[in-house]
Amino acid sequence: MRQPRLLGALGAALALAVLIPAGAGAQPPPHQCQKPVRSGVEVYDLHDITAPSACPVALELFAWEYSSDARTRALYGCHRPRPEAEGYPYLRLHRFRGWRLSLRGPGREFTMSRGRSSFEVSGADFPLNCT
Secondary structure, rough: OHHHHHHHHHHHHHHHHOOOOOOOOOOOOOEEEOOOOOEEEEEEEOOOHHHHHHHHHHHHHHHHHHOHHHHHHHHHHEOOOOOOOOOOEEEEEEEEEEEEEEEOOOOOOOEEEEEEEEEEEEOOOOOOOOO
């Protein structure tokens, strides 16, 4: 009597595995904001926003920051435990064109959010570097 139950449970597990798409829960790859790639700016982990809506503001922030060293210093600074040690970034600028800027998670991902919409930015100058 045990064998049919085992096969029934095994069959149910296999049926469930077939119904769940491969890679369920995996994040889609980052979206390049320019084609052909010129800036290297990418957006990913999009919530309540599409890449075509996120890219213009990410590119605008990159262009603003990249235009001068003073703007780079206005965007972020580096905490250094010792002068010779590698530091970690912190934001000086917390808003840009109505978007909230933050560094989230253990990897300090650069995040832009407004209302329920948010996305991460990578490439070019992101993540922020304190070497």
